[in-house]
Amino acid sequence: MIGYSPERNDDYVAVSRQAIEGYIVGFEPLANADRVHHILLFGCTEPAHATGFWKGGETCSGTTHILYAWARNAPSLDLPNGVGFSIGHESDNIRYLVLQVHYAQPFAGDVKDFSGVTLHLTQKQPQNLAAVLLFVSGESIPPARSQVQINVSCEYNQPTEMHPFAFRTHTHGMGRVVSAYYKHEGQWNKIGVRNPQWPQLFEMITTNPVIRKGDLMAATCRFDSHDKTKPVAMG
CATH class of the missing domain: 2.60.120.230 (Jelly Rolls)
Structure with a gap:
């Protein structure tokens, strides 16, 4: 993140960078749950906006792949040997990386956040390509039930x-x-x-x-x- 201070509850912002050609084999989060609710990293054909930074929940335009997610002070992730996420190649349609940060509430005082994720890449194509399969339910949760x-x-x-x-x-x-x-x-x-x-x-x-x-x-x-x-x- 570029030094942002959330302005409201459930504030979403995103930054984009052009993807270099390679294979991601590890993710190192630079964040703390005291400030950040969650971080999502997307691989995109095009970012939602061409400005490099924007507010709101939009992430990608066109093809979208979730590459990584972080919350609740999760540690770094190293992929198994022979596994990697392909980025920056014509075959994977990932030309840009978009990092979305969700802030649950504004900070106390004049504080700016520089959270992000360090990517560990290799130029050697792994034996197996990785992907994230996401399960989501749109069903609402009824009140007043213990389970x-x-x-x-x-x-x-x-x-x-x-x-x-x-x-x-x-x-x-x-x-x-x-x-x-x-x-x-x-x-x-x-x-x-x-x-x-x-x-x-x-x-x-x-x-x-x-x-x-x-x-x-x-x-x-x-x-x-x-x-x-x-x-x-x-x-």
Whole structure:
């Protein structure tokens, strides 16, 4: 970030940089949860604005890929050997990187924020290309319940096998448990489960799951809305 001081609650800003040709093999966050709610890094064909810095939730124009997410003082992420995110090549359509920062509230006093992410790159093409698969539910959370479970699922319809190597959760303060599974030949298999109030890191998966065309992928989120009096869109 370029030295920004949030002006309101839930303030979103973004910066863009032209992507150099290479492969990202590590992410080193430069942020603190006392100031920043979350950081998202996108790979874009074009940024939402050509100014290099803008306010609001817009990120990309055209093709959009989530490359990295940070929240709750998560540590650095080093990808497994032989794995990397392709950027800056004609084949990946990532010509720009856009860093979005979400500030939950204004700072006290005259304080400016310089949060960001240091990328570790290599020019050597890895054996496996990485990507982020995002599960999102638009369902609102009803109030006055100690447990609310929201489920999402879809069938994987691509011919390329997927090998999940890390699992990450994200909710706001009402989230209690987030879990992910896949169903292959009638049998459910766990991908990961984690408390979203812990540091929201990419937790490595040790079971070596393989998701194939026709498998069902599913996620479940459990929330606590006991102290709410009306439905909540994002908990």
